Amino acid sequence: MRAVWLVVVAALLPFAAASATAQSRGAVPRTPDKKPDLTGVWQAGNTLRGSWEQANGGVGLGGSGRNPGGPTVQSSTERPAGAEAAPYQPWAAQKVLDAFNRRGIDDPTALCLPPGVPRVVMLGLYPQQIVQTPTHIVVLYEYGNSHRLIRLNDKHPDDLIPSYNGDAVGRWEGDTLVVDVAGFNDRTWIAGTGTFHTEALHVVERYTRVDKDQINWEATVEDPNVLTKPWVLKTTMMLREGTRIEENVCENNVDVDRYEHLLKEGIDFTRH
């Protein structure tokens, strides 16, 4: 009998430890109807706790700020390090590579167009603010003054119109907010350079607030016209208390005109 108790205690130890860790990191705030409350200002693409300044070591340029020796992604045209390979069909993969080799000069955001979903969710340089109500989740993205309105427990309309951020409906699966997004145009990139898609793009996001400071975010991206299988993207979103969403009007990205001018002059943008 004693041996049985030991087994039971041993089996429960990891859960007790996890619970203690969660408590030490702060419990997940909850709404009156006991749902996790995602309200707050968040920074994606970062795993460090604390204020914006603390987590970004001042400027957060190079590595992760506090780990300045870490690798740096200079821009969206840099090759991702350690990212899951995008499962593009061969012809589509070549098109993505062509965009990379052209140094990303076709980036829609260079035209001041919205990054779209899911790209906008993963932008680490700009905060995003979630406002939660019983019927809607509102997300305000600083970049490009973009916003999303996620209707809870609703369906997509039958007459979806193409849009940059898509039509988003959400539901709670336990403590995870699941957001189904459809009705996209084909003018955005999914994530990195050249990751194009068609209007068949379908994204399912999962937001799980694992403790006070952190949301684990995952998106399953489908587009049978260009992908061979669903592409799963992940990032963490860290709470940035004290950070405000600032105005961000895209006013001086005139690069495409400049690129076209340079191309006419015979400038070769191709990577060699």
Place this chain on the structure above:
Amino acid sequence: MAASKAHVCILFAALTVYGTTVHAHHSFGAEYDAQRPVTVTGVVTKIEWTNPHCHFYVDVTDERGTVVNWKFEGYGIGPLYRNGWKRDVTIKAGDRVTVTGWGPAMAARGPRDARSCCQLARRCFSDHPSARVTEATRPPWR
């Protein structure tokens, strides 16, 4: 304060290492050459607080006494603000600054355009060793 010497180190880079965690601007690779780090010292002539990129201009005097006005590009207003830049405090016209950045990717664009970095008085790093600045000088007014 106009004669103060700041060490402005501006590095255009994303915050983290995950490939899909990128910022959305224009292409650094198309605009600037990571193999062409530049460091100049001069006097700030103008600052444009704009999005998605700020610009500031620096008069640089070479050995012959010729003054060249350099244009630097950096982060937009929000990232600058969160990283400690205060308008009319951190950097303003008349300040003497040392700026580290990168030259244009296309030589035909001329040597006076450069992307700069936006880290001030903090550590500033690049994954390119020749562009690495280990410690910026803290300006006296902060």
